[in-house]
Amino acid sequence: MQKNIIMVVEDNEDDLELTLRAFAKNNILNEIVIARDGVEALDYLFGTGIHEGRDLRIMPEVILLDLKMPRMGGIKALKRIRADERTKLLPVVVLTSSDEEQDMTESYECGVNSYIRKPVDFNQFVDAVRQLSLYWVVLNEHPHAP
Amino acid sequence: MDDAAHKKMTRGIKRHKLAGRVVFIISLIIYGVFIFTGPDIGHSAIGAFFPVVAAALCWGWRGGLIAGLCAFPVNLLASIVTGIDWQTSMLTPVGIGGHLFFILQGLIIGWLQDINLKRVNAELRLKEQIQQSAADLKRAQSTEHRLETVLEQSADGIYITENKNNTIILANRAFLEIVGLNHDELIGKEPFVFLPVVGKTYQTTLGEDVTIEIDYYEKNYLILQQLHTKGLIRNWQYYIEGPKDKLVPIEANVSNLLDQQGQCIGAISTVRDVTVHRLTEFALNQTNEFLNNVIESSGDCILISSNTGLITHVNQAGLKMLGYTLEEMLGKAAMEFFSVKEGRYETTAGDSIWLSTEEIKRVYDRISVFLEKGKISNYASYLMHKDGRLLEVEHTLTLLYDEKGDVIGSVGITRDRSMRSRMERELNRQSELLNQANRELESFAYSVSHDLRAPLRSISGFSTALEEDFASDLPDEAQGYLQRIKKASHRMSQLIDDLLNLSRVSRYEMQREKVNLSKLAVKIVERLKEQTPGRSVACTIQPDMTTTGDPHLLSILLENLIGNAWKYTDKQAAPGIFFGLADDDHRPPGHEDNATIFCVRDNGVGFDMAYADKLFSPFQRLHAEKDFPGTGIGLATVQRIAHRHGGNIWAHSTLGKGATFYFTL
Numbered sequence: 001m002q003k004n005i006i007m008v009v010e011d012n013e014d015d016l017e018l019t020l021r022a023f024a025k026n027n028i029l030n031e032i033v034i035a036r037d038g039v040e041a042l043d044y045l046f047g048t049g050i051h052e053g054r055d056l057r058i059m060p061e062v063i064l065l066d067l068k069m070p071r072m073g074g075i076k077a078l079k080r081i082r083a084d085e086r087t088k089l090l091p092v093v094v095l096t097s098s099d100e101e102q103d104m105t106e107s108y109e110c111g112v113n114s115y116i117r118k119p120v121d122f123n124q125f126v127d128a129v130r131q132l133s134l135y136w137v138v139l140n141e142h143p144h145a146p
Numbered sequence: 147m148d149d150a151a152h153k154k155m156t157r158g159i160k161r162h163k164l165a166g167r168v169v170f171i172i173s174l175i176i177y178g179v180f181i182f183t184g185p186d187i188g189h190s191a192i193g194a195f196f197p198v199v200a201a202a203l204c205w206g207w208r209g210g211l212i213a214g215l216c217a218f219p220v221n222l223l224a225s226i227v228t229g230i231d232w233q234t235s236m237l238t239p240v241g242i243g244g245h246l247f248f249i250l251q252g253l254i255i256g257w258l259q260d261i262n263l264k265r266v267n268a269e270l271r272l273k274e275q276i277q278q279s280a281a282d283l284k285r286a287q288s289t290e291h292r293l294e295t296v297l298e299q300s301a302d303g304i305y306i307t308e309n310k311n312n313t314i315i316l317a318n319r320a321f322l323e324i325v326g327l328n329h330d331e332l333i334g335k336e337p338f339v340f341l342p343v344v345g346k347t348y349q350t351t352l353g354e355d356v357t358i359e360i361d362y363y364e365k366n367y368l369i370l371q372q373l374h375t376k377g378l379i380r381n382w383q384y385y386i387e388g389p390k391d392k393l394v395p396i397e398a399n400v401s402n403l404l405d406q407q408g409q410c411i412g413a414i415s416t417v418r419d420v421t422v423h424r425l426t427e428f429a430l431n432q433t434n435e436f437l438n439n440v441i442e443s444s445g446d447c448i449l450i451s452s453n454t455g456l457i458t459h460v461n462q463a464g465l466k467m468l469g470y471t472l473e474e475m476l477g478k479a480a481m482e483f484f485s486v487k488e489g490r491y492e493t494t495a496g497d498s499i500w501l502s503t504e505e506i507k508r509v510y511d512r513i514s515v516f517l518e519k520g521k522i523s524n525y526a527s528y529l530m531h532k533d534g535r536l537l538e539v540e541h542t543l544t545l546l547y548d549e550k551g552d553v554i555g556s557v558g559i560t561r562d563r564s565m566r567s568r569m570e571r572e573l574n575r576q577s578e579l580l581n582q583a584n585r586e587l588e589s590f591a592y593s594v595s596h597d598l599r600a601p602l603r604s605i606s607g608f609s610t611a612l613e614e615d616f617a618s619d620l621p622d623e624a625q626g627y628l629q630r631i632k633k634a635s636h637r638m639s640q641l642i643d644d645l646l647n648l649s650r651v652s653r654y655e656m657q658r659e660k661v662n663l664s665k666l667a668v669k670i671v672e673r674l675k676e677q678t679p680g681r682s683v684a685c686t687i688q689p690d691m692t693t694t695g696d697p698h699l700l701s702i703l704l705e706n707l708i709g710n711a712w713k714y715t716d717k718q719a720a721p722g723i724f725f726g727l728a729d730d731d732h733r734p735p736g737h738e739d740n741a742t743i744f745c746v747r748d749n750g751v752g753f754d755m756a757y758a759d760k761l762f763s764p765f766q767r768l769h770a771e772k773d774f775p776g777t778g779i780g781l782a783t784v785q786r787i788a789h790r791h792g793g794n795i796w797a798h799s800t801l802g803k804g805a806t807f808y809f810t811l
Contacts, residue, residue: 012199014604021611082621097599099646120602122610 007033007060009041009068022129036074045087062136067096081110091136170200198248202256210252217248255383303417309374324419326389338370340386350393351421373413395420447560451480453553469532486528491536495564520545538564591649606635644779653784656696663691666704667725674712688726693811695791704785706780707746707807722749732808734796741810752799
């Protein structure tokens with residue numbers, strides 16, 4: 001049942017478009033699941049709301065999480081992910097505009113696996129996406145939920 | 147006759163009389179037995195002999211006569227009771243004769259005894275008189291001796307003048323010492339010989355110089371001349387000439403000597419050297435004056451109260467502080483001025499403040515602590531001004547004790563902190579405003595960091611996408627515009643980053659520790675070499691320069707300064723950078739402290755000194771972006787770091803010949 005899904009939680013259409021473009025430019029052909037905010041992301045992960053009845057054996061390989069989003073921000077979503085038995089081991093990478101110390105500290109305190117600031121320069125952004133996909137999707141080994 | 151012999155004699159006479167009485171009583175009993183049991187009157191007549199003799203020996207001739215007379219009727223009564231013929235008894239010549247004989251004998255023996263007693267008593271009286279006069283003589287002798295001793299031993303000088311010629315007839319040792327003369331030099335002289343000479347300047351034993359005026363001399367001369375007519379003179383103060391021409395301040399008391407008839411026969415003067423007394427008095431006055439000056443010159447209110455809490459002294463500052471006159475405060479209970487009630491008050495500094503019950507309780511609690519411990523320093527309290535305004539004050543209270551350790555009162559030193567409190571409140575308000583502004587700045591910086599970058603990313607990202615995907619469809623001009631868009635967004639991104647760094651440097655919580663600046667600089671140069679491998683810059687770094695500061699901030703400071711030097715030497719044929727210590731000559735006016743001056747010097751393009759003041763303001767650039775890229779925020783950041791370390795930064799340059807940046811920490 002391994003589908004190597006990458007989940008992108010992002011509310012900004014432009015950023016989303018650029019992220020997808022970066023995947024494409026890096027020839028990353030994994031299935032991409034998109035959530036527009038924390039609530040949607042949790043619905044997918046726990047099979048609730050619009051994702052009611054989803055097969056929960058399928059979980060993303062890595063979650064790219066923005067911090068500032070409507071309804072539910074990244075930090076709160078991260079806490080919920082880490083608090084649940086089914087999702088607590090999922091790799092989560094914060095991908096955000098902010099390089100504020102407090103955001104970084106809080107993310108790591110909540111158990112994030114990686115913290116990456118989105119570079120303004122698109123070429124750098126493409127490079128960053130390539131590296132993180134290579135690392136988390138290809139190189140990294142981690143236990144899967146049964 | 148001495149006391150012992152006299153006592154012995156008196157004791158003999160007493161024994162003699164006692165023996166007589168005993169014999170009299172015993173013989174009376176025997177006689178009684180005889181006359182009522184005896185066979186005839188003859189026995190009883192003989193029996194009366196002993197009591198009569200005994201009575202005569204005891205009580206003299208009167209006793210003998212009465213006993214003899216009593217024997218006759220007793221014998222007569224006995225003969226009636228016993229039934230013996232009373233006529234026989236009465237008429238028997240022997241019987242009557244016997245009785246007359248008793249009477250006569252009692253009389254004679256009694257008379258002899260009387261004569262004997264009189265002689266003994268006369269002798270006794272004479273001896274007592276002799277004894278008495280001997281004791282009187284002895285007493286008189288010892289009194290005179292004692293008087294002499296007292297006179298000699300007295301610490302005060304004493305001299306006696308006689309009436310007729312007013313000459314000194316007696317002076318004690320102490321007086322001779324005061325005037326510095328011996329016995330013979332003084333006796334027989336008039337008492338003004340030790341007065342100082344008119345017109346002469348003397349030094350006194352107090353260390354002052356005194357010139358004797360004629361008036362002064364005459365006044366004292368007249369008194370000394372008429373000592374006997376003045377009666378009693380008390381505490382008369384004048385100078386006498388003592389040893390080594392020094393004037394001795396003295397205090398004299400004079401009284402007349404009278405004979406037994408009450409006639410004045412002379413005068414006795416006691417003289418005390420009051421040098422030490424005067425010096426002590428002087429010192430005490432000085433101390434008092436000093437203390438008074440201290441108390442009065444204080445800007446704080448100084449209030450002294452008795453052990454019953456009544457005000458005994460308030461200084462001028464205190465009166466001014468409270469708005470009362472001295473008369474209004476003296477004798478009042480100090481607590482009257484300390485008492486405050488809950489309520490809203492206008493302070494003397496013009497503020498309006500609320501005094502809560504808890505605050506008042508705190509003040510009273512502190513007063514209790516003071517009474518327990520005896521001292522309390524700088525505690526915040528309140529006083530009422532006469533006009534009803536509140537004074538915010540700071541008390542230092544101390545209990546005063548006497549030598550025995552009993553509380554005799556208290557001293558309160560009170561400082562008006564109304565103005566200071568007002569300023570503190572103002573400062574707190576300002577600091578709260580500042581904190582609020584800082585918080586706003588922080589949230590602004592956060593939102594800049596997040597929200598401004600996102601559209602920038604879109605601009606940059608999509609112009610790249612446009613270029614990548616549609617390059618072939620776009621004319622060269624359009625591609626050129628796309629390049630400009632990308633460049634501008636890149637620059638804006640850098641500006642945002644630098645601005646955020648500047649704001650972070652200001653908000654960053656500093657940790658002070660020992661930092662080796664030389665090592666930091668070496669690392670920075672290594673990094674620069676890695677980043678720009680094509681460049682070769684001669685870097686000289688003075689070793690082991692250390693300071694105390696925040697390693698992270700100091701690293702940013704050096705990164706900027708060395709980075710600038712690196713950048714601005716780009717166009718030099720032989721670029722060079724020096725980082726080391728500068729000597730004091732480079733200190734600008736207004737920074738004459740002893741802080742170590744560090745400097746970063748380069749041989750780059752330099753800058754025009756006319757714009758030197760703009761160097762450290764954000765966004766101020768002295769070079770074109772195309773010549774030397776940069777945002778103009780680096781030096782503003784450096785200055786802020788220097789300021790946060792309590793130091794400073796300044797620069798010197800000659801256009802085309804390089805620049806030197808000096809900084810202290």
